[in-house]
Every structure is written in C-alpha cells, then in structure tokens.
Amino acid sequence: MNNISRRSFLEFLGVSSTAIFANPYISAKNLTPLFISKLKAIPPSELDELALTDGLSYEVLIKWKESFSKKTKFGFNNDYIAFVPLDKKNPNDGLLWVNHEYVDPRFVSQFMGDDVSLKTKKQVEKEMYNVGGSILRVNKVDGKWQVVKNDPFNRRITGKTEIPFNWSEPIMGKKSAMGTLANCSGGITPWGTILTCEENYDMFYGERNYKTGERILSSYDMGWYLQYDNPPEHYGWVVEVDPKTGKAQKHVALGRCAHECATIKELEDGRLVVYSGDDSVNQFLYKFISSKPGSLSEGTLYVANTMMGKWISLNYDEQPVLQKLFKDQTDVLIRLRKAAKYLGATPLDRPEDIEINPANGDVLVALTNNSTVGNYLGSIMKVAEKDGQHDALEFKAENFLAGGEETNFACPDNLAFDPKGNLWITSDISGSQMNREDKPFYLPYKNNSLFVVPKDGEHAGKPIRVANAPTHAEFTGPFFSPDGKTLFLSVQHPGEYSYSMNELSSHWPDGGTKIPKPAVVAIYGVDEIV
Ligand code: FEO
Ligand code: CA
Numbered sequence: 086m087n088n089i090s091r092r093s094f095l096e097f098l099g100v101s102s103t104a105i106f107a108n109p110y111i112s113a114k115n116l117t118p119l120f121i122s123k124l125k126a127i128p129p130s131e132l133d134e135l136a137l138t139d140g141l142s143y144e145v146l147i148k149w150k151e152s153f154s155k156k157t158k159f160g161f162n163n164d165y166i167a168f169v170p171l172d173k174k175n176p177n178d179g180l181l182w183v184n185h186e187y188v189d190p191r192f193v194s195q196f197m198g199d200d201v202s203l204k205t206k207k208q209v210e211k212e213m214y215n216v217g218g219s220i221l222r223v224n225k226v227d228g229k230w231q232v233v234k235n236d237p238f239n240r241r242i243t244g245k246t247e248i249p250f251n252w253s254e255p256i257m258g259k260k261s262a263m264g265t266l267a268n269c270s271g272g273i274t275p276w277g278t279i280l281t282c283e284e285n286y287d288m289f290y291g292e293r294n295y296k297t298g299e300r301i302l303s304s305y306d307m308g309w310y311l312q313y314d315n316p317p318e319h320y321g322w323v324v325e326v327d328p329k330t331g332k333a334q335k336h337v338a339l340g341r342c343a344h345e346c347a348t349i350k351e352l353e354d355g356r357l358v359v360y361s362g363d364d365s366v367n368q369f370l371y372k373f374i375s376s377k378p379g380s381l382s383e384g385t386l387y388v389a390n391t392m393m394g395k396w397i398s399l400n401y402d403e404q405p406v407l408q409k410l411f412k413d414q415t416d417v418l419i420r421l422r423k424a425a426k427y428l429g430a431t432p433l434d435r436p437e438d439i440e441i442n443p444a445n446g447d448v449l450v451a452l453t454n455n456s457t458v459g460n461y462l463g464s465i466m467k468v469a470e471k472d473g474q475h476d477a478l479e480f481k482a483e484n485f486l487a488g489g490e491e492t493n494f495a496c497p498d499n500l501a502f503d504p505k506g507n508l509w510i511t512s513d514i515s516g517s518q519m520n521r522e523d524k525p526f527y528l529p530y531k532n533n534s535l536f537v538v539p540k541d542g543e544h545a546g547k548p549i550r551v552a553n554a555p556t557h558a559e560f561t562g563p564f565f566s567p568d569g570k571t572l573f574l575s576v577q578h579p580g581e582y583s584y585s586m587n588e589l590s591s592h593w594p595d596g597g598t599k600i601p602k603p604a605v606v607a608i609y610g611v612d613e614i615v
C-alpha cells in the first residue's frame with residue numbers, strides 16, 4: 086500500500102470510472118491518485134502571517150470588537166470553539182460558542198502601566214466585557230461560513246454575567262458568582278451544552294492564602310478586585326452554558342483549579358466521565374465519574390497517580406487524611422490542588438487539552454512543558470483505562486508523542502480528532518520565549534503551528550506542520566464542522582509581546598499599520614489533504 090493511504094485507496098476503489106476521470110486529483114493518464122501527495126509539511130516560519138499548506142485556505146469569520154448584533158461585540162483572546170448544529174440533519178447551520186480567555190489591557194482598555202491601582206472602574210468594566218464567551222449563529226452560504234448578524238441566538242456571556250453555582254451549599258456565602266473569566270479550553274456535553282473552563286483565574290481576583298485569609302496576587306495582575314471585591318473562590322470552575330438560552334451554571338463537583346478543559350465520555354448506562362487537567366507546572370490530572378446518568382453534580386472526583394496507574398478518590402468521607410485537613414467536601418473542592426497533593430497525585434508537565442481517541446478509547450493529554458524538570462518541549466501522554474472502561478480506577482500511562490526534532494513540534498496544547506480519526510495538534514510556545522537566540526530550545530520551531538497526525542497512509546503517526554500562526558500568536562480551539570470539511574480555529578494573542586504600541590510585532594489580520602486582533606478563522610480543505 087506504499088504511497089496510498091488505506092482510506093484513499095478504498096475511496097479510489099469505490100468510485101466509478103467516470104467519477105475517476107472527473108476527479109481533478111486523479112490523472113487520466115496513469116490512474117494514480119495524486120491527492121495522496123497533497124499532505125505536505127510547511128517549514129517553520131517567523132513571518133507575521135497565517136500560512137497554510139497547499140490545499141488549505143482560510144477566511145476570518147469574526148474578530149475582536151466586531152459587532153454581531155446591536156448590543157454584542159466579539160470579546161478578546163478567543164480560545165475554545167464548539168459548533169452546535171441547530172438541526173442535526175443540517176451540518177451547515179448552527180451556533181458557534183467561542184471562549185474569551187483574557188485581555189491585553191493595552192488594546193482593550195487602553196491601560197498602559199503596571200500600577201493597577203490607577204486603572205479606572207470604566208477600564209475594568211471594558212476588560213470584564215471582553216472575557217467570557219460569545220454565542221454566534223453561523224451558517225454556510227455558497228460554500229463559505231458567515232456569522233448571521235442580529236440573529237436572536239446571538240449573545241455574550243461576560244465577566245459580569247451572574248452565574249449560579251450548581252451545589253447544595255453557598256460558596257463564600259453566595260449562591261452565584263459575578264461572571265466567568267479566564268475561559269480557556271472546554272468541552273461539549275452529550276446534550277449539546279458547552280463546558281467552558283476557568284483557567285488562570287488568579288489574574289483577575291487573585292487567590293486566597295488559606296493561612297492568613299489574605300488575597301495573593303498573580304504576577305499578571307489585572308486588579309479587578311480593586312473595583313469589585315469578589316472572592317477568588319468564585320472562579321476556577323467548569324461552567325456549563327446552554328448556547329440556545331445563554332443559561333449558565335458553575336459545576337462545583339468538578340473541583341476548582343486552573344481547568345484547561347473538560348472532556349466528557351458518556352458511559353453506556355448514561356453516567357458521565359469528565360477528564361480535566363490543571364494547567365500549571367507540576368499540577369494534576371482529574372476525572373469525575375457521575376453516580377447518576379447525565380449528572381455533573383452527583384458523583385466522585387478522582388485525581389491521577391500516573392506512576393501507580395491509579396485514580397485516587399477525593400471524596401471527603403472516604404479519605405481520613407482529608408477529614409484531618411479540610412472542613413468538608415466543599416472545602417476539598419475549593420482547595421483542590423492541596424487535597425490532591427496530600428493524596429499522592431503525580432505532578433505533571435502542565436496538563437492542557439484532553440481528547441479521547443474515537444478509534445480505541447485512549448485518553449490523550451497534552452503536557453505543554455515544565456521548565457522545573459527540564460522538559461522544555463512537552464509531550465502528549467496516553468492514558469489507557471483498564472479494560473478500556475472510562476470509569477475504571479486503574480490505568481496505564483505512557484508517552485504517546487514527545488516534542489523534539491524527531492517529531493518536529495514543541496509545546497503541544499490543544500488536540501482535536503477530525504471525523505476520519507486524524508489527530509490535530511496546536512502548539513503553544515510562549516511568545517516570551519519564541520524566536521530568541523537566548524532560548525535555543527525553541528529556535529527551530531519558530532512561530533506556533535498547527536499539525537496533523539494522520540491515522541493512516543505514508544505519514545501515519547507523524548505530526549505534519551500544516552499551518553503557521555502570526556507573530557506571538559497561538560492557535561487554539563480547533564473544532565471541526567460536523568461534515569469535517571471546515572476547521573474552525575482561534576488565532577489568539579497576535580502581537581502579544583509587542584515592545585510598545587508604536588512597535589507592534591503583529592498587524593494580523595488587517596495588515597498595514599493596524600493593531601493586531603484575535604480572531605476566529607474558518608479553514609477550508611481540511612478533509613481534502615488527509
Ligand atoms: Fe489557556 Fe493552558 O492554556
Ligand atoms: Ca490552552
């Protein structure tokens with residue numbers, strides 16, 4: 086089968102002779118299917134452009150600040166994307182959910198300094214508007230996706246939207262929180278709602294020092310607590326949003342940490358398993374197993390000991406060590422990192438996105454990097470649950486793909502499987518580290534990129550670089566349309582490490598001397614190249 090992928094070859098065998106001659110990728114001369122050579126790697130690049138391999142093209146679907154109904158504007162630093170069809174029979178019409186993770190105050194609120202005490206309430210409110218998520222009606226017209234402006238489904242969830250906790254007890258005396266923020270990656274439920282994950286929440290309201298009760302500030306402090314005295318405990322949750330109504334809730338049972346994503350597997354009996362990584366150096370991998378079908382509030386949260394291959398229960402009633410150190414289950418869930426550490430969880434190299442391989446049930450976890458243990462290039466870990474059962478309490482963890490010269494990628498972050506079972510990977514080399522002579526580990530990889538790892542064919546199992554991001558940007562939120570023809574992709578934080586507003590490192594997507602803008606793009610041709 087040398088140069089022909091199994092799938093391509095079967096497709097080739099399946100078509101009639103007239104179809105063969107009508108196919109532009111098949112030469113009438115020798116009947117060799119030429120499309121198998123369409124998957125070409127592109128070289129790394131330092132250019133300020135979104136570059137694509139042959140056969141792919143893109144269009145900006147929506148960018149920061151763009152109005153999509155009278156009172157809604159698209160937020161900043163878009164990340165996770167999910168497409169929910171309105172009618173399962175029509176893959177070309179639906180709702181797009183897009184996360185807005187954080188803001189660059191220079192662009193969003195025109196706050197330029199470091200002293201956040203000088204930031205006005207108006208500036209804080211501008212920033213609050215620009216995080217959370219957007220819900221957009223999108224449809225495909227004449228082969229191109231477009232946002233349906235002023236559609237009744239269009240709405241924003243922001244840093245000020247009141248969101249209740251799904252929990253029997255109040256959190257810091259309240260049954261709801263002001264807004265959602267730090268919305269990084271996420272997941273989609275079997276019933277078509279969105280899970281949006283609050284990752285680096287401490288940027289906005291800090292974190293609690295549980296010995297003194299004081300607020301500890303992040304090194305990237307936005308200072309919102311100076312205008313709104315919201316408790317840090319109201320953030321760091323997995324938030325469920327119904328894209329049809331905008332109704333949201335914070336799921337306390339899934340615990341509180343820098344949740345990167347929440348990836349759901351529905352078991353045969355309707356119970357749910359939710360995997361989530363805490364994206365911080367030497368933090369942990371979690372999974373929640375519901376005790377009732379369809380419940381994200383009743384069940385047990387576990388943390389992974391990857392050395393022993395065991396899921397450890399974080400249930401207060403089952404763990405005497407937790408009973409000594411914590412008040413109750415709510416306290417355990419709020420101070421999740423501490424509880425997990427006491428129970429012997431294995432520190433990991435920044436667990437980010439998680440996807441389940443549809444072909445074999447393997448759970449893939451992107452481990453971006455961890456300079457504290459000398460792992461600069463990251464890897465993807467494979468978790469094989471015992472007997473392939475996602476509610477098993479034992480598993481085997483092993484390396485799946487390691488960043489480096491052999492695989493040609495560094496710092497894996499988001500993962501996505503296309504409908505054919507190929508794996509797509511985005512990289513996240515920090516803009517502070519890329520393309521710098523004093524950071525030699527990252528030099529060969531240049532700007533961040535998008536890779537595909539083909540399931541079959543001559544490149545099977547090998548990451549192939551198919552897109553390069555503009556300067557200082559990161560590709561995030563890869564999500565395929567139901568027919569697999571379009572890849573929706575976020576271009577986050579272009580120009581983030583610009584030296585000043587007069588010396589911008591990126592002008593993407595508008596070009597010229599324009600300021601850079603995070604945007605969602607639709608990439609076409611993804612089903613043709615692999
Ligand atoms: Fe927001 Fe871990 O990336
Ligand atoms: Ca991420």
Ligand code: CA
Nearest residue numbers: 437498513559
């Ligand atoms: Ca990231």
